[in-house]
Amino acid sequence: MQWKSDLSEGKTLCLACEMLHDVSQTTCERCGATLHQRKPHSLPLSWAYAMAALLFLIPANVLPMMNVISMGVEDRSTILEGVIYFLKHGEYGLAAVIFIASVAVPFFKLATLIFLLLIVHFQLSQNARVGLTMVKIIHFIGKWSMLDIFVVALMVSMVQFQALATIETGLAAFAFCAAVVLTIMAVEKFDPRLMWDITDSKKEM
Amino acid sequence: VGYNGLEEGDVMAQLAEKRGRKTLYLVWLIPLVAMAIAGWMIFKYYDNKGYDIVITFNDAEGFVVGKTPLMYNGFKLGHITNMEVSLHDISKVDVTITVDHETKAVAREGNLFLKVAPKLSLTEVTGLSTILSGAYIEVFPAHNTIEALQQAKEVFHFTAIEERPVSVFNKGLNVIVTSDEADVKAGAPVLYKQFNVGSVAEVRLTHQGVEYQIHLDQKYMHLLKKDSKFWQTNGFEASASLAGVDVEMSSLATFVAGGISFDSPPHSPTVDSHNQQYKLYKNYTESRFGQGEDDDTVSDENYFEQEGIRVVLTMDNLGAINRGTPLYYKGIPAGKVQAYQLDKNGTQVEATLFIMKKFAHLVNDSTFFYDISGVDVQAGLEGVEIKMGTIEAIVTGGIAFKTPHEGATVKEMHTFRLYPDEKAYHETFVNAYLTLQYIRDLKVGSKIKLDDYTIGHIASITINKGKIEAIAKINTAYAFLLNSKTLFWRERLVVDVDQVKNIETLFGGSYLAVQTTDGGHYADHFNVSEITPPKTLNEPGLRLKVTTDRLGSLGVDSPLFYRQMPIGSIESYQLKADGTGIEMVVYVDPCYAYVIHTDSKFYMAGAIGVDVSLFGVKIETETITTMIRGGINVVTPKGDSPRATEMEKFFLYNDPDDDWLEWKPVLPGGDEACLQRDRLI
Numbered sequence: 001m002q003w004k005s006d007l008s009e010g011k012t013l014c015l016a017c018e019m020l021h022d023v024s025q026t027t028c029e030r031c032g033a034t035l036h037q038r039k040p041h042s043l044p045l046s047w048a049y050a051m052a053a054l055l056f057l058i059p060a061n062v063l064p065m066m067n068v069i070s071m072g073v074e075d076r077s078t079i080l081e082g083v084i085y086f087l088k089h090g091e092y093g094l095a096a097v098i099f100i101a102s103v104a105v106p107f108f109k110l111a112t113l114i115f116l117l118l119i120v121h122f123q124l125s126q127n128a129r130v131g132l133t134m135v136k137i138i139h140f141i142g143k144w145s146m147l148d149i150f151v152v153a154l155m156v157s158m159v160q161f162q163a164l165a166t167i168e169t170g171l172a173a174f175a176f177c178a179a180v181v182l183t184i185m186a187v188e189k190f191d192p193r194l195m196w197d198i199t200d201s202k203k204e205m
Numbered sequence: 206v207g208y209n210g211l212e213e214g215d216v217m218a219q220l221a222e223k224r225g226r227k228t229l230y231l232v233w234l235i236p237l238v239a240m241a242i243a244g245w246m247i248f249k250y251y252d253n254k255g256y257d258i259v260i261t262f263n264d265a266e267g268f269v270v271g272k273t274p275l276m277y278n279g280f281k282l283g284h285i286t287n288m289e290v291s292l293h294d295i296s297k298v299d300v301t302i303t304v305d306h307e308t309k310a311v312a313r314e315g316n317l318f319l320k321v322a323p324k325l326s327l328t329e330v331t332g333l334s335t336i337l338s339g340a341y342i343e344v345f346p347a348h349n350t351i352e353a354l355q356q357a358k359e360v361f362h363f364t365a366i367e368e369r370p371v372s373v374f375n376k377g378l379n380v381i382v383t384s385d386e387a388d389v390k391a392g393a394p395v396l397y398k399q400f401n402v403g404s405v406a407e408v409r410l411t412h413q414g415v416e417y418q419i420h421l422d423q424k425y426m427h428l429l430k431k432d433s434k435f436w437q438t439n440g441f442e443a444s445a446s447l448a449g450v451d452v453e454m455s456s457l458a459t460f461v462a463g464g465i466s467f468d469s470p471p472h473s474p475t476v477d478s479h480n481q482q483y484k485l486y487k488n489y490t491e492s493r494f495g496q497g498e499d500d501d502t503v504s505d506e507n508y509f510e511q512e513g514i515r516v517v518l519t520m521d522n523l524g525a526i527n528r529g530t531p532l533y534y535k536g537i538p539a540g541k542v543q544a545y546q547l548d549k550n551g552t553q554v555e556a557t558l559f560i561m562k563k564f565a566h567l568v569n570d571s572t573f574f575y576d577i578s579g580v581d582v583q584a585g586l587e588g589v590e591i592k593m594g595t596i597e598a599i600v601t602g603g604i605a606f607k608t609p610h611e612g613a614t615v616k617e618m619h620t621f622r623l624y625p626d627e628k629a630y631h632e633t634f635v636n637a638y639l640t641l642q643y644i645r646d647l648k649v650g651s652k653i654k655l656d657d658y659t660i661g662h663i664a665s666i667t668i669n670k671g672k673i674e675a676i677a678k679i680n681t682a683y684a685f686l687l688n689s690k691t692l693f694w695r696e697r698l699v700v701d702v703d704q705v706k707n708i709e710t711l712f713g714g715s716y717l718a719v720q721t722t723d724g725g726h727y728a729d730h731f732n733v734s735e736i737t738p739p740k741t742l743n744e745p746g747l748r749l750k751v752t753t754d755r756l757g758s759l760g761v762d763s764p765l766f767y768r769q770m771p772i773g774s775i776e777s778y779q780l781k782a783d784g785t786g787i788e789m790v791v792y793v794d795p796c797y798a799y800v801i802h803t804d805s806k807f808y809m810a811g812a813i814g815v816d817v818s819l820f821g822v823k824i825e826t827e828t829i830t831t832m833i834r835g836g837i838n839v840v841t842p843k844g845d846s847p848r849a850t851e852m853e854k855f856f857l858y859n860d861p862d863d864d865w866l867e868w869k870p871v872l873p874g875g876d877e878a879c880l881q882r883d884r885l886i
Contacts (some may be wrong), residue, residue, distance in 0.1 A: 002558075041232065044232045044233070045232050045235075047232075048232045048233055048235040048236050049235060050237040050811075051235075051236035051239070052238070052239030052240075053239070055236060055239040055240045055242075055243040055244075056242070056243050056245065058243055059243045059246040059247045059250070061245060062247060062250070063247065063250045073721075085494075124353055171246050171250060171886075173242060174246075175242075175246055178239070178242070178243075182235075182239065187665045
């Protein structure tokens with residue numbers, strides 16, 4: 001064993017209040033939270049949420065995000081079409097923001113998570129350190145992952161001129177929402193400590 | 206506790222592990238559900254996205270990929286998803302339209318596609334909504350039921366049409382009207398009785414001229430008959446007539462783009478096949494009578510409206526008769542004048558009169574037509590009678606007809622004479638040629654009366670070498686007046702102390718009176734006397750010659766009294782040839798002739814007898830009339846002397862002897878029947 005860990009020392013950390021307990025204790029003495037040495041079923045749940053999020057990302061990007069009905073003419077656009085629209089019109093900043101918030105971030109986040117899961121799954125212990133950095137990153141960018149939904153929600157509530165122009169949310173918005181929420185849940189369920197466990201176990205072998 | 210706790214914990218962990226394994230399988234439901242939902246979303250989207258059709262357009266100006274919609278009746282059915290230059294013809298554009306999946310019947314054979322862009326033309330402003338929203342593509346289905354459309358053959362490639370089709374669903378009727386010139390523009394209205402029933406769909410140039418494709422709305426299809434006539438309508442038509450200036454203006458559209466009107470005979474078969482050919486006439490008249498007809502030949506618009514017969518009326522003068530002049534039967538409109546024209550010789554006017562079917566049976570060969578135009582004022586002592594037809598008849602003239610008795614049915618275009626009035630029919634005339642001294646207020650149309658009954662009128666007055674000559678039309682029934690013994694004289698208004706005579710002349714001017722007696726020979730030239738002959742002229746009776754020194758207030762028609770009862774009158778008087786007195790012819794009613802005997806005495810009536818005595822002044826007078834107008838009294842002493850004979854001579858005394866008034870002879874020979882004549886009861 002390279003390092004001492006909670007596993008080796010028979011300790012459990014309360015994730016709610018960060019009090020260290022003996023492994024035999026099931027509830028936190030201080031805050032009353034249920035104690036687990038590792039998040040229960042972390043891997044399968046995380047996998048399941050990640051897969052679900054990934055599946056929802058497909059309609060989110062393929063289906064139209066917004067229906068702009070202007071003068072009775074409906075204009076549906078997917079996220080990427082919106083980005084392309086802004087790029088064509090020289091609004092690179094806007095295109096970048098939308099692209100990053102709506103395409104890059106969700107995909108990156110999910111991809112990273114899947115990468116982490118794969119590390120644990122296939123016990124790729126040499127990548128564990130990189131994975132730690134990635135965990136930090138996805139926690140940081142996770143805050144911005146709903147940006148696109150905010151944009152759509154804002155547009156829908158603001159642009160309601162009925163006959164002149166109306167904006168409706170497209171199906172993609174719901175799929176996108178689902179994808180984002182599922183990604184958050186997947187990240188939440190993922191226990192990064194699993195990565196240390198595999199490095200340790202590798203070393204043991 | 207710790208140990209136990211550890212053991213307990215292990216057990217708990219193991220239990221949790223078991224429960225966990227169970228939930229572990231359930232965890233995989235999450236991606237499964239996600240897959241299902243996401244898959245369903247994508248499936249639904251693409252399922253809803255529909256299918257692609259390709260339409261070839263001449264130009265794709267205003268089309269935007271991903272945006273330009275395919276519309277039907279304001280519904281969006283799809284939108285353009287791709288555009289590219291046509292492979293077969295680079296001047297054209299192939300436009301791919303993704304049609305919404307619910308709309309199944311767009312890709313069907315026969316459907317028409319039109320690019321709708323803002324269009325501003327003289328006759329229409331269309332597609333205004335597209336100014337803001339951009340052009341769109343409109344689809345016109347080939348059938349009007351979904352079933353029929355579904356059954357139609359599926360086609361995915363179309364060529365767009367250039368002009369808006371007049372019919373959606375191919376409703377209505379398409380007719381071809383040929384013309385020489387393209388005066389009417391596409392889109393111009395087609396009118397039936399000024400009612401817009403369709404429009405000109407297309408104007409085509411053919412090697413014979415111009416061909417108009419006309420579309421009639423479905424609900425007006427029945428108006429088109431096999432023998433319908435089409436003519437060109439201009440928006441503006443002005444005509445001046447008695448009633449004023451009539452400016453007719455059709456719709457602005459007709460004014461600008463022209464229009465085509467048609468009407469149909471009622472019993473012609475209806476047309477239900479497309480592309481029936483018709484000729485377009487320049488105007489309404491032409492449509493009735495063909496080209497090249499004189500413009501005087503005008504016809505009535507109602508020609509086709511009703512069934513009926515047509516007859517020809519001849520007249521000397523058109524007068525107030527005009528195209529459209531109504532025909533009345535007992536005051537009910539029964540037809541109209543359709544047309545008029547001069548006859549071949551140019552002496553008569555021939556008018557074509559249309560009689561409605563329900564009145565046609567009332568016309569037979571005994572029917573006579575007469576003019577009821579204008580106002581007819583009949584003024585007489587009993588009042589003024591103003592006969593007038595309807596206002597329409599006054600203004601536009603009017604014709605009435607009467608059928609006195611049964612007769613043979615007349616054929617179409619039977620010729621009748623138009624009489625100036627109803628009386629004229631009953632009257633045929635013989636001419637009398639009159640010579641007058643003065644015209645005064647005599648005029649053409651002045652009446653000729655026999656005993657207050659109109660028997661004719663003056664037809665013409667001419668002044669020929671200082672002589673005034675008039676032609677009098679005298680009713681054939683009075684042809685016996687053409688006799689050398691006939692007298693014509695002028696009757697004028699006479700206002701006298703005791704009478705106002707011929708007051709009707711105030712209105713109608715003076716008239717000529719006529720009197721005749723038997724025994725003359727035929728003559729038709731007469732002198733018109735300015736002096737009114739005595740009423741008793743030519744009356745049977747006793748005539749006496751009475752001479753007097755002075756005429757006094759006597760005159761023609763001064764009465765002869767017996768016991769203050771009029772029994773006769775002075776017929777004429779003249780100065781004796783030697784100038785010693787006045788000789789009068791006194792007429793005695795034959796009924797009273799028996800009172801005149803050879804010894805009868807005549808004296809002047811009307812003298813006022815003033816008897817001045819101790820007891821006062823006694824004034825004796827005759828009647829007021831005799832006092833003013835004078836008169837003659839006759840007295841007879843005894844009945845034993847012989848009765849006076851014709852032209853017996855008497856002397857007229859100024860005053861009676863006193864005893865004359867006492868004479869009360871018993872006279873034989875009075876005819877009771879005759880004497881009762883003047884009694885009222």
